[in-house]
Amino acid sequence: MAKPSHLERTSADPREPNIHSVVFLPGQWLDVFAPGVSKTGGFTLTSTPREESGDEGHLELAIQKSENNPPAAWFWRDEGNVVGQRVIIRVGGGFVWPPPGVDADKIRRIVFVAGGVGINPLISILSHLHQESVLPEHVQFLYSTRQTSSSQSSILFYDRLRKIFGHSAKPDHQLTLFQTSAMSNRGNGPVVSEVQEQGMRQATENMFLKNVRMSDEDMEVALGPVNHRGEVLAYVCGPPVMTDWAVANLRAAEGMKSEQVLCEKWW
Template sequence: MANKNTGLPHEDRTAKEPRSGELHPVIVDSIDQVNETIKLFRLRVKVVERGVNFLPGQWLDVYTPSTPKAGGFTITSTPSQASPHSPSPYLELAVQKSPYNPPAAWLWQDPSTILGQELRVRVGGSFVWPPKGVEIGGEKGIDSVVFVAGGVGINPLISMLSHIREETQSPNNPLNIHFMYTTKSPNSLKEILFLNRLIEITKALHNCKLHFFITGCGTNVSEREENQGELDFAITRKRFNKADLDSAIGKKEGTVCYVCGPPRMTDKVVEYLGGVVGRERVFCEKWW
């Protein structure tokens, strides 16, 4: 996921992407370490009556107090959670440990150093839900979505799925949703980014299925948890393949796909899904 070859600060790398003209002050309100390489940040929106407008899937230019160039991190929370109608609007980010990226390194300092500090953020990006120019529902609209997330590439997709969950008033979700999530073998399932959130949403929404793949696994804690019957979803211990993608797609009419993951995975999946549902119905974001 890292982009060691580009060496470009985020604003240069994403210069062609749309971005808002507004800079918002936010306060580092809480920090949770999910595993050895990922921390979750909750940023409180300082000007409550303004909130922060964005679409699920967008990212932030993040200016920290000591880094003149912005870092780029995807919003993992939903638009309603940052809206001026929320009593305490906030934005959430999941940031990977990247010591050579100055804004990420700033955020990865000891929490006691940065909690309460003010950052400035600006919304940008075009990888968004709902898809532009595609109608949802109706006779010719889309009725199925396939999300494909690899590792921390789940960030934009969890915001989209959480938003769909919020917008769906009854469990009778009109969309058929397949969420494929692949990640490296963890020490414990608790260390898998957003897995609990995903399970909660897939339980709450009808027609929403989680396809969960763990790669590079030996005997580990997650296997024990599974064997002791603590899980109520299936773990597939392999890399997913074309047949797995086919079973998630089901039918090609009325389907759109969203992909975000490591470079090679994203390229291969986008190419394959494009051949099945049409390239114009496959959306992806590249972080490198």
């Protein structure tokens, strides 16, 4: 499970340790230099630029627990050994909003495709667009995840996704969760019945659960009508095999162009 960690804002340049803001775009990552750790940590920002601003601003990272990754292990130490420590950070990455080389004003549909912890940069982009009230009319979020318990706590950022999609007044703002575990083989259906049965909180008709793998057909439906695909932008992030498959499908779909599909792999 990933651990959300909040960083005190500091400078990317060790010669300027008291800088009061960090400029970044939704979807970017941080190089993190933790004290006493020789290896640089690379972690995706899951917060938004708005959450960084002001006196109480913060940067949030979702860090997978790993004893073999020294920077990650540093953050997973007891809280008393982490809070108050100063780290040096450097912002990077081009998998962002607004999309490079694309006129964002012409985008009428966004398709997010996430696999596992690949949701990290996508939750930052989605949350930013929601906070700024600039989500386009059509948003399809396809999220493949392994559920490891009967609780929503095993689904990364479930509460944030539910807040956005569960309260959306737009019928074409939809979240589809693809559960690849063997917990249930009861078929497909709205989260409002399936998820409540597993102890999750209330959902709406804008949220769906499928106990199968994501398919070519799911991609085709998410892209919408062929004659409007010039207005579509897709973000894909996840494990390499899943990402390669999704990107190939999206770019090969009728009416889509290569530059309309942005991807970031988790190696």
